[in-house]
Amino acid sequence: MDHRDLASCTRLKPVYDYHEATKHRFDAFADGPGFLDWATQPDPFRRYAGARLIRLEGVAPTGGPRYDAIFTGASMPAAAPVNHQTVSQLLYDSLALSAWKRLGETRWALRVNASSGNLHPTEGYLVCGPVDGLCERPMVCHYAAKEHGLEVRSEFEAALWSSLCAGFPAGTFFLGLTSIHWREAWKYGQRAYRYCMLDAGHALGALVFAAAGLGWQVRLLDEPATDELAMLLGTLQPHEAEPEEPDMLLACVPMQQAGDLQGPSAAALQAFASLAWQGSPNTLSPSHLDWGIETLASLLRKPRAAIAYERFSSPPQSGVLPMRPAALRRLIRQRRSAVAMDGQTSLPRDDFYRMLARTLAVPGAVPFAALPWKSQLQLALLVHRVNDLPRGLYLLLRDPAQKAALQQALTQADPWRKPPGCPESLPLYCLIETDARAAARQISCQQDIASDGCFSVAMLAAFSGPLERYGPWFYPRLYWEAGMIGQLLYLEAEAAGIRGTGIGCFFDDPMHEVLGIGDHAFQDLYHFTMGGPVEDTRLSTLPAYG
Numbered sequence: 001m002d003h004r005d006l007a008s009c010t011r012l013k014p015v016y017d018y019h020e021a022t023k024h025r026f027d028a029f030a031d032g033p034g035f036l037d038w039a040t041q042p043d044p045f046r047r048y049a050g051a052r053l054i055r056l057e058g059v060a061p062t063g064g065p066r067y068d069a070i071f072t073g074a075s076m077p078a079a080a081p082v083n084h085q086t087v088s089q090l091l092y093d094s095l096a097l098s099a100w101k102r103l104g105e106t107r108w109a110l111r112v113n114a115s116s117g118n119l120h121p122t123e124g125y126l127v128c129g130p131v132d133g134l135c136e137r138p139m140v141c142h143y144a145a146k147e148h149g150l151e152v153r154s155e156f157e158a159a160l161w162s163s164l165c166a167g168f169p170a171g172t173f174f175l176g177l178t179s180i181h182w183r184e185a186w187k188y189g190q191r192a193y194r195y196c197m198l199d200a201g202h203a204l205g206a207l208v209f210a211a212a213g214l215g216w217q218v219r220l221l222d223e224p225a226t227d228e229l230a231m232l233l234g235t236l237q238p239h240e241a242e243p244e245e246p247d248m249l250l251a252c253v254p255m256q257q258a259g260d261l262q263g264p265s266a267a268a269l270q271a272f273a274s275l276a277w278q279g280s281p282n283t284l285s286p287s288h289l290d291w292g293i294e295t296l297a298s299l300l301r302k303p304r305a306a307i308a309y310e311r312f313s314s315p316p317q318s319g320v321l322p323m324r325p326a327a328l329r330r331l332i333r334q335r336r337s338a339v340a341m342d343g344q345t346s347l348p349r350d351d352f353y354r355m356l357a358r359t360l361a362v363p364g365a366v367p368f369a370a371l372p373w374k375s376q377l378q379l380a381l382l383v384h385r386v387n388d389l390p391r392g393l394y395l396l397l398r399d400p401a402q403k404a405a406l407q408q409a410l411t412q413a414d415p416w417r418k419p420p421g422c423p424e425s426l427p428l429y430c431l432i433e434t435d436a437r438a439a440a441r442q443i444s445c446q447q448d449i450a451s452d453g454c455f456s457v458a459m460l461a462a463f464s465g466p467l468e469r470y471g472p473w474f475y476p477r478l479y480w481e482a483g484m485i486g487q488l489l490y491l492e493a494e495a496a497g498i499r500g501t502g503i504g505c506f507f508d509d510p511m512h513e514v515l516g517i518g519d520h521a522f523q524d525l526y527h528f529t530m531g532g533p534v535e536d537t538r539l540s541t542l543p544a545y546g
């Protein structure tokens with residue numbers, strides 16, 4: 001179906017209108033400010049003035065668990081008890097600062113979770129019962145990344161906590177993510193909503209990996225309505241500052257005990273609307289431009305519903321690979337984006353296959369078991385420098401059930417062939433043998449990082465199908481899944497001794513043309529590149545805290 005027909009279906013019109021309007025085209029970028037207005041640059045740190053701050057520990061990384069161990073159930077660490085130290089570690093390894101960079105008199109903070117333009121629209125929340133060494137009463141807290149602390153926004157009765165976590169395993173607590181769209185819109189204008197949702201996916205991925213290091217599992221609870229999340233997280237209150245839009249509610253549970261989880265009851269969530277909330281949010285910019293994103297976000301809010309998502313039809317098998325010594329927590333905290341690639345480093349073919357196997361959603365396994373829906377994104381790969389693998393365009397089928405639809409959609413492809421040495425269980429196909437470096441650079445807004453690495457990735461979402469099936473609120477979820485893949489690829493790059501970079505700036509339809517996609521069955525949502533990094537030696541690096 002043509003997008004004009006789909007747009008005429010009023011329910012999906014805002015999504016299609018937004019998605020089309022925010023495509024970068026060769027002859028025009030999506031609407032944006034066109035320059036950086038430094039006078040209105042948003043403060044990257046939200047604080048709630050007047051809310052009590054609980055300091056958390058900067059728990060230094062140790063040797064265990066190994067990074068490779070968290071993907072195989074058998075070598076998972078035992079679930080750690082929930083206390084001040086372990087909650088500190090969870091946030092230290094996910095949403096905290098990881099370094100400061102300095103150039104002359106200017107310095108800026110970098111975090112564990114990647115963010116488009118380092119603008120960090122995502123805010124984190126903790127909702128918990130009494131926790132050893134942290135709190136005696138149940139509370140809702142905002143995470144203050146610069147201080148590595150929890151701002152107590154509200155304390156509440158034990159009875160409300162009991163009704164909130166009824167049906168969840170012992171030791172459960174909740175995490176919430178919200179977005180301050182203005183932080184990205186300041187720089188990127190209308191396309192910023194996409195970046196916010198990708199960033200939310202990166203933050204979700206970061207929480208999943210940090211939790212795995214403690215033997216915990218993070219699960220997205222997709223039954224509650226967005227409005228109920230606003231009540232729970234205290235972002236419903238009207239205030240003068242930039243709005244925070246709730247994105248997702250997560251349960252953090254001991255690894256072995258996470259069966260099927262629905263959300264807390266509507267009654268429990270709605271009770272939070274009448275709590276007393278402490279602290280008022282800081283204003284991030286003295287003035288703002290309206291790019292229509294708050295209106296869009298309000299149209300994409302999810303209503304309360306238990307969704308009968310399609311689950312994995314055929315769980316992919318990843319072969320047994322030798323376990324490397326790298327420690328999970330060291331990789332997490334050293335993760336960085338490459339600002340340039342060397343145009344030389346070549347990746348061993350087995351490392352490439354291992355990375356791709358990690359992007360498959362294996363039921364019950366880190367990281368994609370966090371999502372209640374089956375994989376909606378397939379990976380188109382532009383391979384430039386992988387040993388013993390011809391340059392060209394490849395496709396990884398993360399959902400094998402999409403094979404026939406993709407064979408029909410990708411009209412530019414030659415007959416699909418398994419590449420040499422590819423494990424039988426890895427659904428990877430070579431579509432065209434070609435030198436795609438120039439195309440990769442051009443399509444990624446002329447960024448050399450896309451051509452000078454080992455390979456770059458275009459994440460192709462099943463688009464019109466899931467939107468029609470579930471509704472407009474599924475649009476941000478497609479980006480969350482893409483962001484999670486991005487956060488995984490960052491860690492995979494670190495584990496292989498190379499580096500990755502997310503690429504939000506790409507020309508949408510030109511990439512579709514390369515693949516032969518002519519309709520909205522599949523849409524390209526995010527790019528990523530991996531390669532040998534070139535360090536910017538003008539910058540000095542300072543510790544994250546202290």
Ligand SMILES: Cc1cc2nc3c(=O)[nH]c(=O)nc-3n(C[C@H](O)[C@H](O)[C@H](O)COP(=O)(O)O)c2cc1C
Nearest residue numbers: 110111114115116117118198336337502503504505
């Ligand atoms: C969604 C997303 C889109 C991004 N797009 C680009 C891009 O187009 N070009 C680029 O050089 N870096 C891009 N980046 C990398 C960010 O600039 C980088 O994450 C940020 O500066 C923080 O640095 P760090 O990743 O080292 O913490 C992107 C990152 C994300 C998460």
